[in-house]
Amino acid sequence: MRDRLAAFARDPIGTFQRSLTELPFDYPPKVIVIADIATFVIGVAATVQRHAYFPTAVPLIAMLLLFLSVPAFCLFGVVPNPATLGLCGMGAAALFLLQPVAADFAPFVLVIVVGEVAALASVRVGAAVAVGAIAELVAFDIAGNVLWSADTERFSGLPMYGMGIVLGFMCGLMLQYQRRFLYRERHYQDMRAAQAAEEERRRIAREVHDVIAHSLSITLLHLTAARHALETDRDVDEAVEALVDAERLGRQAMADIRRTVGLLDKRPAKLAPEPSVGDIEDLVGDFVRAGLDVRYRCTDDLSPVTAAVGLALYRIGQESLANVVKHAPGATATVLLTVDDATAALTVVNTLPAGLPAQRGNGMGLSGMWQRAELLGGRLTAGPAEDGWSVRAEFPLVASKAWLHCPLPGLFLDATTAVREGVTPPEQPPSLGAPAWRTMREGA
Known part of the structure; x- marks a missing residue:
């Protein structure tokens, strides 16, 4: 005191x-x-x-x-x-x-x-x-x-003063409820901020995974080609060319990783264009030069494809081809890109070498592709085909034409497919719904 x-x-x-x-x-x-x-x-x-x-x-x-x-x-x-x-x-x-x-x-x-x-x-x-x-x-x-x-x-003046007291009580009550609603909104904003941060971390993890998987797959192919050229043909020029391509892809991967990890920094990062649907042809070319037998087909106009859909198609194609290199060495692959006024679809089909079973991996590849498709309202199917493995991603280009779905058929298809094939459906993130199209179909 x-x-x-x-x-x-x-x-x-x-x-x-x-x-x-x-x-x-x-x-x-x-x-x-x-x-x-x-x-x-x-x-x-x-x-x-x-x-x-x-x-x-x-x-x-x-x-x-x-x-x-x-x-x-x-x-x-x-x-x-x-x-x-x-x-x-x-x-x-x-x-x-x-x-x-x-x-x-x-x-x-x-x-x-x-x-x-x-x-x-x-x-x-x-x-x-x-x-x-x-x-x-x-x-x-x-x-x-x-x-x-x-x-x-x-x-x-009793009636006037009495109504004034009632008005004062209502004003104080409104202030109290306004304070409560303000704190509740702040709590919701904190929750939304935490969810947005978690989603951003998942997105960066997907980007880093796709970049590393792609660059390492092609780099290993180039190194294998260089080793083969030196061991068998003693062709130094061919080996040097393969090593130069591997070095170029490694530097490109490092730049992509720096840009992606730079999103975590509070300082303004240098803006660099993200890959688009038009870069899929160059992506296929990198795999071809690395020794993968892959063919690319696209005769449609790519201008209707938005930047977000183009990036998703590019990453899905990148991950699919990287999985071919990792899980099916020596396979042949076909990349088909179709675009019309309503949809854009990318299909990657590869053969399976003799004696190689069709197995689903447990890594981030397929789950990352599914998440990309879900975020943009697209469809993704991945599973064994008649002569190999098939991945197909389809995205709507018009918001009003986005596919409507009911979650119950999707849950039923996932469960029946799992029982019939003895395969556990992929775990779904808790923040997302259960779309009907998220199924893995045998013989698709």
């Missing part, structure tokens, strides 16, 4: 501001200051109205009682609570009403006090204080009619 008094003596304004910030209420200090200023103005107006009663000190005592909580908190650290606010406000209003005047401002003290209590306390406590304030006005109205003579100024 001694420290508080000394601090208040040195810097009263700063001490008062710091005390306001220490209040346990969730409202900004300005709101509390504005309510106190309004109470002070009404109290002064009610005191001035009673100048005819001077030199009695009843109005001054009412003012002190009205602001008893302010010096008690600033000097002694006593935090005002709804009970003390309500009792002090009702007591000050009663002292004012003991000396009635015409067009009295004093009952408006009850309006502000009831609003403050309703904004701080529960609904029951606020309603109880409001009922008590109205009961106080009714009591003074009855006392004026019974006890005071006709020549004496009487308390009047």
Whole structure:
């Protein structure tokens, strides 16, 4: 207490501001200051109205009682609570009403006090204080009619003041609900921010996985070709050419990884164009130069394909060809790209060398492709074909023509396929739905 008094003596304004910030209420200090200023103005107006009663000190005592909580908190650290606010406000209003005047401002003290209590306390406590304030006005109205003579100024305007108290209670209640809704919205924003961050981490993981899988697959093919050229033909030029291509792809992969990981940095990163549907031909060319027997076919106009769909098609084709190199060495593959006014589809089919079973992997490749398709409202099917393995991705190009689906058929197809083939369907991320098209069909 001694420290508080000394601090208040040195810097009263700063001490008062710091005390306001220490209040346990969730409202900004300005709101509390504005309510106190309004109470002070009404109290002064009610005191001035009673100048005819001077030199009695009843109005001054009412003012002190009205602001008893302010010096008690600033000097002694006593935090005002709804009970003390309500009792002090009702007591000050009663002292004012003991000396009635015409067009009295004093009952408006009850309006502000009831609003403050309703904004701080529960609904029951606020309603109880409001009922008590109205009961106080009714009591003074009855006392004026019974006890005071006709020549004496009487308390009047009970209906108007009563409705003012109800209005103050509603305003305080709205402030409290607004505070609750604000905190609830902040909580939802934190949840959405966490979900967005998690989705961004998954997206970066997919990008890094696709880049590394693609670059390492082609680099290993080039290194294998170089080793084969040196071991069998002693063709140094061919080996050097393969090593140069491997070096080029490695540098390109490092640049892609730096750009992708740079998304995690808060500093602005250099903008670089993402791969698009038009780069699929160059992608196939990289695999061809690395030694993979792959053919590419596309005769359609690629201009209707959006950037997001083009990137998804590129990454799906990249991952599919990398899986061919990793899981089916020596296979032949065909990449078919078809585009019309409504859809864009990419099909990658590869053969399986003799004695190599068609097995689904457990890595991030297929799950990443499914996630890309789901995020853009597309369809993806992947599974054994008649003579090998097939991956087909299809995306709508017009938002209004996006496919509608019911989750129950998809769950039924996944379950029946798993029972028939003895394969567990791929696990679905909890933040996404269960589209009907997310199935893996044997013999597709």
